[in-house]
Amino acid sequence: MRAGAGPALPDKHSARHEQVTMSDCINWTGATFTSHGNTYGRTGNRLAHRQAYTRAKGQIPAGMVIDHLCRNGLCVNPEHLEAVSNTVNIMRGEGQPAKNARKTHCWRGHELTPDNTWNKRGRRACRQCDIERYHSAEYLAHQRERRRR
Numbered sequence: 474m475r476a477g478a479g480p481a482l483p484d485k486h487s488a489r490h491e492q493v494t495m496s497d498c499i500n501w502t503g504a505t506f507t508s509h510g511n512t513y514g515r516t517g518n519r520l521a522h523r524q525a526y527t528r529a530k531g532q533i534p535a536g537m538v539i540d541h542l543c544r545n546g547l548c549v550n551p552e553h554l555e556a557v558s559n560t561v562n563i564m565r566g567e568g569q570p571a572k573n574a575r576k577t578h579c580w581r582g583h584e585l586t587p588d589n590t591w592n593k594r595g596r597r598a599c600r601q602c603d604i605e606r607y608h609s610a611e612y613l614a615h616q617r618e619r620r621r622r
């Protein structure tokens with residue numbers, strides 16, 4: 474761990490940053506390799522943007538993680554990095570729990586009010602959908618029954 478803020482970035486280090494002119498993202502190219510199933514590359518990226526943030530903005534508060542505002546996991550542009558609590562990071566993410574929590578309507582367009590939702594294994598489920606599913610299943614069974622006669 475480095476003690477105290479160094480002057481400028483050593484040349485050797487900044488040479489490892491590849492300037493991307495299309496956007497303001499600065500892609501970390503130092504420790505990325507995905508072949509051979511080595512996971513070191515991922516760890517390297519994490520450290521890279523944590524270091525980039527610390528250099529530009531100071532210490533990362535305890536319990537906070539670095540979030541990419543640009544959604545580019547390789548980006549080490551301090552302007553694109555923000556220290557957020559782990560929960561915020563998950564909520565902003567593209568994972569299913571985040572998407573589920575952000576939704577205001579179910580995929581069928583029913584409004585997800587507290588009254589219209591229930592907790593289905595930790596996820597919000599739409600009651601109206603369940604009702605419709607139930608009725609349609611019933612309907613299909615009924616149709617099958619009729620065909621059999």
Ligand SMILES: [Zn+2]
Pocket residue numbers: 497498499543544545548549550553
């Ligand atoms: Zn970026």
Ligand SMILES: [Zn+2]
Pocket residue numbers: 579580581582583599600601602603
């Ligand atoms: Zn629904």
